Amino acid sequence: MSFEPKIVAFLCNWCSYAGADLAGTSRMKCAPNVVGIRLMCSGGLEPAYVLKAFKEGADGVLVCGCNLGDCHYTDGNYKTLRRMSLLRKYLDQMGIEEPRARLQWVCASCADDFTEAVDKMTSELKELGPSKIKV
Amino acid sequence: MNDEAKIGVFVCHCGHNIAGVVDVPEVVKHAQKQEHVTVAKDYMYMCSEKGRSLIREDIKKLGVNRVVVAACSPRLHEETFRGALRESGLNPHLLQIANIREQCAWLHEKGPMATEKANRLVTGAIKRVNYHTPAEEKSVPIFPATLVIGGGVAGIQAALEIASSKHVVYLVEKGPSIGGHMAQFDKTFPTLDCSACILTPKASEVANSPYIRLLTYSEVVDVSGFIGSFTVKVKRKARYVDEGKCIGCGVCQEKCPWTAPSEFDAGIGLRKAIYTPFPQAIPNVPVINRENCVYFLRGKCRACERFCEPKAINFDQQDLYIDLQVGAIILATGYDVFDPTPISQYGYGQLPNVFTSLEFERLCSPSGPTAGKLKLADGREPQSLAIIHCVGSRDHNYHEYCSRLCCMTGLKYAHLFREKTGGDVYQMYIDMRCFGKAYEEFYERVQGEGVKFIKGKVAKISSNGASPEDKDKLTIICEDTLLGELVHIPVDMVILCTALEPRHDSDEIRKLLRLGRSRDGFFLERHPKLDPVATMSEGIFIAGCCQGPKDIPDTVTQASAAAARVLAVIARGSVETGAVTASIDENRCSGCKVCNALCPYGAISFDENAKVSQVNQLLCKGCNVCGAACASGAISTQDFTAKQVMAEIEGVLL
Numbered sequence: 001m002s003f004e005p006k007i008v009a010f011l012c013n014w015c016s017y018a019g020a021d022l023a024g025t026s027r028m029k030c031a032p033n034v035v036g037i038r039l040m041c042s043g044g045l046e047p048a049y050v051l052k053a054f055k056e057g058a059d060g061v062l063v064c065g066c067n068l069g070d071c072h073y074t075d076g077n078y079k080t081l082r083r084m085s086l087l088r089k090y091l092d093q094m095g096i097e098e099p100r101a102r103l104q105w106v107c108a109s110c111a112d113d114f115t116e117a118v119d120k121m122t123s124e125l126k127e128l129g130p131s132k133i134k135v
Numbered sequence: 136m137n138d139e140a141k142i143g144v145f146v147c148h149c150g151h152n153i154a155g156v157v158d159v160p161e162v163v164k165h166a167q168k169q170e171h172v173t174v175a176k177d178y179m180y181m182c183s184e185k186g187r188s189l190i191r192e193d194i195k196k197l198g199v200n201r202v203v204v205a206a207c208s209p210r211l212h213e214e215t216f217r218g219a220l221r222e223s224g225l226n227p228h229l230l231q232i233a234n235i236r237e238q239c240a241w242l243h244e245k246g247p248m249a250t251e252k253a254n255r256l257v258t259g260a261i262k263r264v265n266y267h268t269p270a271e272e273k274s275v276p277i278f279p280a281t282l283v284i285g286g287g288v289a290g291i292q293a294a295l296e297i298a299s300s301k302h303v304v305y306l307v308e309k310g311p312s313i314g315g316h317m318a319q320f321d322k323t324f325p326t327l328d329c330s331a332c333i334l335t336p337k338a339s340e341v342a343n344s345p346y347i348r349l350l351t352y353s354e355v356v357d358v359s360g361f362i363g364s365f366t367v368k369v370k371r372k373a374r375y376v377d378e379g380k381c382i383g384c385g386v387c388q389e390k391c392p393w394t395a396p397s398e399f400d401a402g403i404g405l406r407k408a409i410y411t412p413f414p415q416a417i418p419n420v421p422v423i424n425r426e427n428c429v430y431f432l433r434g435k436c437r438a439c440e441r442f443c444e445p446k447a448i449n450f451d452q453q454d455l456y457i458d459l460q461v462g463a464i465i466l467a468t469g470y471d472v473f474d475p476t477p478i479s480q481y482g483y484g485q486l487p488n489v490f491t492s493l494e495f496e497r498l499c500s501p502s503g504p505t506a507g508k509l510k511l512a513d514g515r516e517p518q519s520l521a522i523i524h525c526v527g528s529r530d531h532n533y534h535e536y537c538s539r540l541c542c543m544t545g546l547k548y549a550h551l552f553r554e555k556t557g558g559d560v561y562q563m564y565i566d567m568r569c570f571g572k573a574y575e576e577f578y579e580r581v582q583g584e585g586v587k588f589i590k591g592k593v594a595k596i597s598s599n600g601a602s603p604e605d606k607d608k609l610t611i612i613c614e615d616t617l618l619g620e621l622v623h624i625p626v627d628m629v630i631l632c633t634a635l636e637p638r639h640d641s642d643e644i645r646k647l648l649r650l651g652r653s654r655d656g657f658f659l660e661r662h663p664k665l666d667p668v669a670t671m672s673e674g675i676f677i678a679g680c681c682q683g684p685k686d687i688p689d690t691v692t693q694a695s696a697a698a699a700r701v702l703a704v705i706a707r708g709s710v711e712t713g714a715v716t717a718s719i720d721e722n723r724c725s726g727c728k729v730c731n732a733l734c735p736y737g738a739i740s741f742d743e744n745a746k747v748s749q750v751n752q753l754l755c756k757g758c759n760v761c762g763a764a765c766a767s768g769a770i771s772t773q774d775f776t777a778k779q780v781m782a783e784i785e786g787v788l789l
Contacts (some may be wrong), residue, residue: 008784016206022237028242030243040759040775044762049777069646070645070651
């Protein structure tokens with residue numbers, strides 16, 4: 001059987017969770033490898049959540065928030081943007097490759113942005129193989 | 136881990152919606168194996184009364200004290216299931232939804248992968264719910280006043296409905312008068328009653344209502360707060376005319392020597408620099424447009440002031456800012472009309488006698504620039520007319536959506552043109568969409584009046600007549616798709632049925648009220664079918680064309696619905712707000728103050744005596760931006776604590 005990556009997506013309540021719901025409501029299809037976890041705001045994503053996901057065996061982490069400028073909480077997603085780029089440096093040191101942690105803005109009506117990100121990440125990680133992090 | 140936890144897992148089939156893709160019995164079996172799960176069962180429709188009673192029974196009989204429902208999105212039925220917990224005496228926050236419909240069954244093909252994903256979602260929810268804690272639901276009093284933004288027919292209707300219950304409404308309109316686009320129309324389809332005749336009484340009712348405070352020539356510039364208690368800052372633009380003194384005699388407009396294109400007449404007529412947009416304007420108080428007034432431009436004139444008997448003109452008036460307190464907001468900002476200039480093959484702005492639908496409305500109107508007479512650029516009465524449908528709508532280059540009302544306005548124009556001139560009318564359409572009550576009958580009536588229908592999209596409007604006798608005419612070049620041939624039709628006049636599009640300043644409004652917009656740019660409703668009136672922001676409702684193109688009956692219906700929703704909120708007197716707020720454990724807080732500056736609502740302050748930070752629960756909206764930054768792990772947000780999320784991560788990856 002081919003390798004099926006396990007991906008965790010963190011979705012903000014107002015835009016990206018709604019966008020992912022809309023993808024389902026519109027009966028779009030995407031790879032079943034991504035499991036979503038709802039947060040109120042992507043800015044409420046503790047960097048430790050991403051590390052925890054890799055520790056628990058995730059092959060990838062997808063972080064989704066509202067488009068820049070559209071945050072329900074004014075500017076939480078800017079904080080996400082900064083935190084994710086800082087976290088990237090740490091992930092590099094841990095040997096977690098670039099495609100395994102991704103940031104994608106998904107607005108509440110942008111269902112296709114969500115399904116495209118899911119499919120793209122899934123196929124990239126299939127290529128890359130399982131995460132080598134073992135804790 | 137909570138050793139006391141007795142978790143009940145309830146998996147919904149949702150008919151075939153979930154069970155057709157996910158192996159539900161397998162999910163139940165998987166759930167039964169998880170730690171602390173007392174009972175796991177499935178049912179056809181968990182949201183039904185029978186389904187909810189299953190949850191209630193297990194809470195009572197088996198002592199279930201944590202509930203996981205695997206069903207549709209929490210955005211849909213979380214409240215429903217929280218109700219089931221509440222009814223059984225369990226705190227509603229001891230619930231977690233696993234979204235196995237929208238984000239699983241509906242997204243994936245039937246098979247083991249879909250079932251595995253459902254299992255992951257359910258396991259995540261089970262692990263998470265262990266750490267759920269009861270929360271006290273806060274009851275916030277509702278301030279019984281309402282803000283309505285936009286004074287078109289939607290805003291007018293909503294304001295009147297609310298005022299009829301003797302509650303205060305602030306109706307804020309950007310322009311000098313209420314009435315919106317409807318005031319510009321001549322007749323309305325399909326009954327052909329005069330637009331002004333049915334709108335003016337409503338507008339006067341607004342002016343006379345003791346419960347409506349009308350703020351025209353005003354804009355909302357800031358909104359803060361939440362359902363029940365919004366604080367709204369309104370800018371009252373300087374009119375340079377004292378509303379208290381003006382008696383609406385109109386002398387100033389007669390005497391003003393300066394003119395400018397009239398916005399109300401869609402730019403084809405003129406108005407003065409001091410003007411009311413139309414004779415029945417409400418309020419009947421003119422405004423001076425600084426950009427047109429020669430006194431403001433060159434420092435000389437003041438003719439209006441000289442002739443104003445009640446001394447109402449005040450050139451020193453300043454913009455005024457006022458604060459309003461309201462409990463709910465209705466947004467009814469309407470639409471803009473698509474500018475067809477970029478479609479150069481239709482020659483709008485280049486060829487005389489090519490009009491947009493709004494311009495034609497003004498030509499037809501007895502109060503319009505031609506007093507209702509149809510005239511060509513050279514003053515002749517037109518003898519033939521082409522009506523081109525879907526200009527800017529159903530067009531991938533401009534707007535993909537259908538503007539919904541242009542088919543009917545096109546039919547109305549055909550009828551009015553035949554009535555006024557007896558000339559020939561051609562309709563060039565893609566599809567005729569006459570879906571409303573008595574619309575199809577109106578279509579048949581116009582067909583019976585001898586109007587010619589050509590199914591095809593117009594390729595070009597040419598100024599060269601096809602033959603010498605048509606040299607002054609416009610030629611419509613179009614494929615008649617039913618005949619399968621190219622036709623050249625000479626006409627005197629052309630109407631472009633232009634699309635309705637989102638207001639150009641929609642994005643500013645969106646940011647002001649923290650709303651979403653759909654792909655087409657109109658404001659996003661909470662649910663496209665079941666909740667087209669509410670928005671994602673509690674206490675803010677939308678009505679009319681700002682949500683999407685719609686005709687007058689639909690606009691009025693939605694406006695009344697929005698008013699009913701507001702009155703339901705007011706009647707309740709108080710509202711239970713989500714208890715999702717952050718709190719700081721003072722034993723863990725190191726007093727570093729990082730969170731203080733991060734909070735977008737200024738809800739966190741530093742207690743200088745205790746040397747710890749504190750969250751103001753009334754200001755906090757629960758985004759957890761502070762929690763994510765707290766190096767001491769002292770901050771946790773109710774229902775989204777680190778423990779809960781960490782447990783969910785473990786669960787979905789088991």
